[in-house]
Amino acid sequence: MKSLESKRKKKSIRNFNIERLVRKNIRALKSYSSAREEFTAVGSIHLDANENSYGGPLEYNYHRYPDPLQKELKKKISTLKELSLKQIFLGNGSDEVIDLLYRVFCRPGKDHVIICPPTYGMYEVCAKINDVEVKRIPLQENFQLDISSILAGIDNYSRLIFICSPNNPTGNDFTRENVNEILEHFPGIMIIDEAYGDFSKQPSFIDMLGDHPNLVVVQTLSKAWGLAALRVGMAFAGETIIQWINKIKPPYNISGSTQELTLRGLEAKYSVDQKIRALQKERNFLTCSFLKFPDIIEKTYPSSANFLLVKTKAPKKIYSYLIQKGIVLRDRSAEELCEGCLRITVGTHKENQLLIEALENYQKS
Numbered sequence: 001m002k003s004l005e006s007k008r009k010k011k012s013i014r015n016f017n018i019e020r021l022v023r024k025n026i027r028a029l030k031s032y033s034s035a036r037e038e039f040t041a042v043g044s045i046h047l048d049a050n051e052n053s054y055g056g057p058l059e060y061n062y063h064r065y066p067d068p069l070q071k072e073l074k075k076k077i078s079t080l081k082e083l084s085l086k087q088i089f090l091g092n093g094s095d096e097v098i099d100l101l102y103r104v105f106c107r108p109g110k111d112h113v114i115i116c117p118p119t120y121g122m123y124e125v126c127a128k129i130n131d132v133e134v135k136r137i138p139l140q141e142n143f144q145l146d147i148s149s150i151l152a153g154i155d156n157y158s159r160l161i162f163i164c165s166p167n168n169p170t171g172n173d174f175t176r177e178n179v180n181e182i183l184e185h186f187p188g189i190m191i192i193d194e195a196y197g198d199f200s201k202q203p204s205f206i207d208m209l210g211d212h213p214n215l216v217v218v219q220t221l222s223k224a225w226g227l228a229a230l231r232v233g234m235a236f237a238g239e240t241i242i243q244w245i246n247k248i249k250p251p252y253n254i255s256g257s258t259q260e261l262t263l264r265g266l267e268a269k270y271s272v273d274q275k276i277r278a279l280q281k282e283r284n285f286l287t288c289s290f291l292k293f294p295d296i297i298e299k300t301y302p303s304s305a306n307f308l309l310v311k312t313k314a315p316k317k318i319y320s321y322l323i324q325k326g327i328v329l330r331d332r333s334a335e336e337l338c339e340g341c342l343r344i345t346v347g348t349h350k351e352n353q354l355l356i357e358a359l360e361n362y363q364k365s
């Protein structure tokens with residue numbers, strides 16, 4: 001049984017041709033070749049990149065252009081993720097990764113992408129910036145993917161499908177079965193955004209990369225790793241897709257200081273894991289505490305991320321009340337399927353206690 005199934009899979013993979021999906025102008029492009037790419041040896045006199053040979057104004061010198069392909073950083077990440085260097089792309093935040101995927105694969109004014117709202121807003125904003133149409137296939141009431149509608153929505157112009165798991169703002173994971181179902185039937189590129197994956201019990205979809213040349217898994221150091229200001233997003237995919245993104249990326253898209261600080265940050269996996277566990281504990285604490293306010297919070301949705309989506313009777317009123325108390329939430333009540341909903345990032349224990357105190361006072365008022 002199993003071998004029959006895998007045979008069928010193999011066949012569909014052999015027929016899958018990524019080049020066919022790459023825009024013609026990108027295929028024809030001769031990319032910019034930077035000085036640091038053309039000559040990488042050390043210990044020479046570098047008179048090739050028009051840097052300031054006397055150095056910069058800081059104690060620490062940043063006067064040389066950084067490694068365009070971030071090899072040290074990728075080495076570290078390849079160990080952490082158990083992937084080869086050639087399966088890794090690093091971007092200036094995942095937002096750059098998303099934008100580059102549009103520019104490799106979507107012909108403006110012609111192709112479309114599929115998104116499943118309510119979800120992360122950048123997929124759609126990026127589509128509009130690139131003049132690419134968006135097909136919206138909303139989640140079902142239970143926030144799971146509407147597989148049959150997604151499959152029915154696919155045509156020759158469907159280039160990318162964005163799935164965010166755990167999903168922002170609903171907080172739930174998507175099942176492997178559902179993701180697999182789409183992957184097996186979609187002749188375009190499927191992107192799984194795991195920005196919140198480190199907070200989830202569900203394993204990463206990275207282990208599906210080997211079987212699916214049309215899969216891109218996107219992660220970030222902005223959430224669980226606590227490095228949002230450094231701006232590092234990661235794309236994991238087959239070598240071919242990575243090569244195409246590399247071809248069009250800005251030459252020095254990750255700054256030298258970011259590369260250095262990120263390398264240091266990645267050494268501290270143990271303390272990051274501790275913080276993740278603390279946030280998961282606080283997520284439970286908030287979920288339980290919200291039960292004390294049935295008049296304010298009708299429902300707290302289960303979450304695999306570091307935020308909670310709550311359904312309220314008066315989102316605008318609660319939102320403004322908390323702003324007055326100095327507590328800022330995210331009003332998601334205008335989103336599809338999110339009527340009355342606020343999104344609450346899990347804070348430190350102290351911050352969460354202050355939020356609960358404020359809700360107690362709101363209930364009394």
Ligand SMILES: *Cc1c(COP(=O)(O)O)cnc(C)c1O
Nearest residue numbers: 093094095120168195220222233
């Ligand atoms: C926060 C977030 C990101 C992170 O974006 P960066 O540009 O890497 O900071 C990506 N995807 C989703 C769904 C997010 O919520």
